[in-house]
Amino acid sequence: xxxxxPQQGSDSVLNLGVDLGTSRSSVSASNGVRQAVESYVxxxxxxxxxKVLRRDVLVGREAxxxxxxxxxxxxxxxxxxxxxxxxxxxxxxxxxxHLVSLALAGADxxxxxxxxxxxxxxxxxxxxxxQLRSALKGIVDSLMIVSEPFAVAYALESLVNSLIxxxxxxxxxxxxxxxxxxxxxxxxxxxxxxxxxxEQLHRLITSKYPDAKISLHMAREWKEKHxxxxxxxxxxWVVAPVQGRxxxxxxxxxxxxxxxxxxxxxxxxxxxxxxxxxxxxxxRVRNNVILSGGSGLIRGFGMALQQGLEDVGGGRVRVVAxxxxxxxxxxxxxxxxxxxxEWDKLAA
Amino acid sequence: MARQDxxxxxxxxxxxxxxxxxxxxxxPRRRGRRLRTVLTVxxxxxxxxxxxxxxxxxxxxxxxxxxxxxDVWQDDAHNPTFSTRAPISFSEMEPLPPIEPNxxxxxxxxxxxxxxxxxxxxxxxxxxxxxxxxxTISPTGLIEKEITLDIxxxxxxxxxxxxxxxxxxxxxxxxxxxxxxxxxxxxxxGDIFVSxxxxxxxxxxxxxxxxxxxxxxxxxxxEALAARENQNSGYSLADFRDILExxxxxxxxxxxxxxxxxxxxxxxxxxxxxxxxVRDRGVKSAPFGVLTHTEMPAILAExxxxxxxxxxxxxMTPIYRQYLAEAIVEGIQIYAxxxxxANHLEG
Numbered sequence: 227x228x229x230x231x232p233q234q235g236s237d238s239v240l241n242l243g244v245d246l247g248t249s250r251s252s253v254s255a256s257n258g259v260r261q262a263v264e265s266y267v268x269x270x271x272x273x274x275x276x277k278v279l280r281r282d283v284l285v286g287r288e289a290x291x292x293x294x295x296x297x298x299x300x301x302x303x304x305x306x307x308x309x310x311x312x313x314x315x316x317x318x319x320x321x322x323x324h325l326v327s328l329a330l331a332g333a334d335x336x337x338x339x340x341x342x343x344x345x346x347x348x349x350x351x352x353x354x355x356x357q358l359r360s361a362l363k364g365i366v367d368s369l370m371i372v373s374e375p376f377a378v379a380y381a382l383e384s385l386v387n388s389l390i391x392x393x394x395x396x397x398x399x400x401x402x403x404x405x406x407x408x409x410x411x412x413x414x415x416x417x418x419x420x421x422x423x424x425e426q427l428h429r430l431i432t433s434k435y436p437d438a439k440i441s442l443h444m445a446r447e448w449k450e451k452h453x454x455x456x457x458x459x460x461x462x463w464v465v466a467p468v469q470g471r472x473x474x475x476x477x478x479x480x481x482x483x484x485x486x487x488x489x490x491x492x493x494x495x496x497x498x499x500x501x502x503x504x505x506x507x508x509x510r511v512r513n514n515v516i517l518s519g520g521s522g523l524i525r526g527f528g529m530a531l532q533q534g535l536e537d538v539g540g541g542r543v544r545v546v547a548x549x550x551x552x553x554x555x556x557x558x559x560x561x562x563x564x565x566x567x568e569w570d571k572l573a574a
Numbered sequence: 575m576a577r578q579d580x581x582x583x584x585x586x587x588x589x590x591x592x593x594x595x596x597x598x599x600x601x602p603r604r605r606g607r608r609l610r611t612v613l614t615v616x617x618x619x620x621x622x623x624x625x626x627x628x629x630x631x632x633x634x635x636x637x638x639x640x641x642x643x644x645d646v647w648q649d650d651a652h653n654p655t656f657s658t659r660a661p662i663s664f665s666e667m668e669p670l671p672p673i674e675p676n677x678x679x680x681x682x683x684x685x686x687x688x689x690x691x692x693x694x695x696x697x698x699x700x701x702x703x704x705x706x707x708x709x710t711i712s713p714t715g716l717i718e719k720e721i722t723l724d725i726x727x728x729x730x731x732x733x734x735x736x737x738x739x740x741x742x743x744x745x746x747x748x749x750x751x752x753x754x755x756x757x758x759x760x761x762x763x764g765d766i767f768v769s770x771x772x773x774x775x776x777x778x779x780x781x782x783x784x785x786x787x788x789x790x791x792x793x794x795x796x797e798a799l800a801a802r803e804n805q806n807s808g809y810s811l812a813d814f815r816d817i818l819e820x821x822x823x824x825x826x827x828x829x830x831x832x833x834x835x836x837x838x839x840x841x842x843x844x845x846x847x848x849x850x851x852v853r854d855r856g857v858k859s860a861p862f863g864v865l866t867h868t869e870m871p872a873i874l875a876e877x878x879x880x881x882x883x884x885x886x887x888x889x890m891t892p893i894y895r896q897y898l899a900e901a902i903v904e905g906i907q908i909y910a911x912x913x914x915x916a917n918h919l920e921g
Contacts, residue, residue: 330891337891338890363731365893370589376589386581568590
């Protein structure tokens with residue numbers, strides 16, 4: 227079976243683009259399947275939990291909802307496999323297996339070969355990529371690992387004179403596109419992203435309302451509903467228990483402060499990367515800044531970055547409407563565009 | 575549009591190259607073209623300059639050394655400190671003390687068997703069928719010889735990461751007789767022999783896994799299965815007597831039964847996690863030709879039923895084949911642990 231040479235566009239080949247995110251992972255498949263799951267994997271804690279759940283492993287929302295009965299893992303940290311834990315490597319395998327099975331479930335024909343392009347943070351080290359490649363061995367037939375912001379640029383066909391800012395949960399990835407495959411100096415990764423906002427929000431609300439019992443999961447859910455930068459359009463009200471009684475709190479200011487904590491480092495990196503572009507092209511790049519990733523959806527983020535560009539002559543920031551799938555879509559486009567002869571060299 | 579396509583083609587090529595470099599462990603690219611050109615010129619200049627520098631330095635050094643040597647030899651003629659020392663005679667040396675006999679060696683003690691635990695080093699994997707002997711074929715076109723080879727290769731890769739030595743009876747689409755496979759296993763001094771097959775059952779609703787060790791059977795289903803798997807045995811009529819003797823003499827039967835039990839347990843437990851309706855069809859004995867002449871614990875695992883539509887569809891996916899491979903490795907690990915051995919993933 228593995229000896230068969232897959233043909234591009236052949237009925238038996240399934241191409242996948244995969245965005246393994248710290249918080250959410252998504253898959254786009256050549257058979258039209260587009261799915262996203264929370265990047266959580268859990269194993270029942272004991273025999274009782276196994277009997278109740280009737281499963282040996284749970285992935286995604288199901289794992290999150292049953293987390294009290296599970297040995298729950300969020301195996302990716304800053305977009306990469308957590309170091310030093312076999313269980314996390316196992317969890318990443320389960321996560322990818324799950325994503326591939328979701329894609330295969332939509333197959334209306336016999337799939338003999340699965341080829342996948344998987345996104346990683348822009349500045350992922352070669353050793354990180356090797357670790358990921360090794361962890362994913364055998365799950366797909368051929369594998370390519372790609373810088374996540376490059377995959378976003380490829381999906382949007384914004385390949386020349388653009389700056390991609392992809393802010394997820396674990397990392398903020400930057401990539402200047404010059405019409406070539408990005409080199410190390412074209413890319414930057416900051417370890418400050420959505421998770422940092424959650425931690426800030428948790429800290430700020432807890433310090434403002436010390437009696438309230440708040441978990442990081444609650445802070446994350448509030449952020450996903452109410453995040454914003456700049457002037458609030460309405461008050462942000464959240465509910466948390468105080469001595470067991472559900473109580474409503476005004477979280478407007480903590481929310482704003484937590485979200486805006488991302489701004490200084492993101493703005494500074496954006497301006498620094500633009501300043502390194504050859505002078506005659508800087509204007510074009512400034513006017514072609516693309517904000518992607520789940521944290522890119524924070525209301526007012528794009529506008530705040532655009533205001534930051536005013537200091538260097540102005541520019542334009544566009545926000546990707548569907549950041550959850552754009553990385554996976556780019557991976558899929560790359561997978562489809564790679565000729566079979568190239569795929570042959572990249573057996574997983 | 576054509577320019578955009580050109581850019582995309584170039585980027586895909588560069589992406590593939592980057593991935594190949596990752597596979598090879600090369601350093602990431604980071605220099606610009608101009609800097610690379612400067613460095614290339616510098617390297618060429620260095621290559622030209624280095625031999626010249628070496629030649630010059632060798633010439634200068636040899637001239638200086640010759641002059642120095644002449645000076646030394648001239649001095650040596652007048653300076654007694656340069657005279658060679660007389661060799662030490664044996665009579666000047668103190669005799670070594672005589673060797674005392676080791677008292678613990680004088681009376682040999684019986685060796686505790688636990689000091690020498692049996693270990694499993696070499697695993698012979700036998701992907702069933704091959705070449706013109708295709709094995710069973712599913713209605714969807716899955717061919718047993720291709721499935722078994724794919725799973726075998728996955729098992730090999732996993733076992734090697736656990737530091738086992740692995741010998742494959744075939745590594746491509748080749749047709750070897752059962753006798754040739756057994757001979758290869760014996761020659762390789764394998765510690766265990768695992769033959770991988772997929773099953774075909776007339777009742778196409780039936781699905782599951784079953785593992786066999788060598789023995790007699792009166793079950794007509796098993797007789798038919800053995801007859802099917804024994805095609806192209808390579809055994810002559812004269813071999814038949816030996817085969818029968820081995821079947822009934824119970825040679826290696828207990829070890830093989832234990833290995834089959836471990837394999838069946840691992841296959842069923844692992845596959846149930848991903849295929850909830852898989853059935854445990856148990857450990858059985860049957861007269862499979864490939865198990866008769868192997869001089870080590872030997873089993874034959876029917877890891878799936880291609881006659882069943884659900885399992886045939888699962889077998890088409892690399893994930894399921896990987897699960898099967900991992901389950902087979904787990905079976906081997908269970909058996910190895912029963913021997914007191916623990917193999918761990920290589921760091």
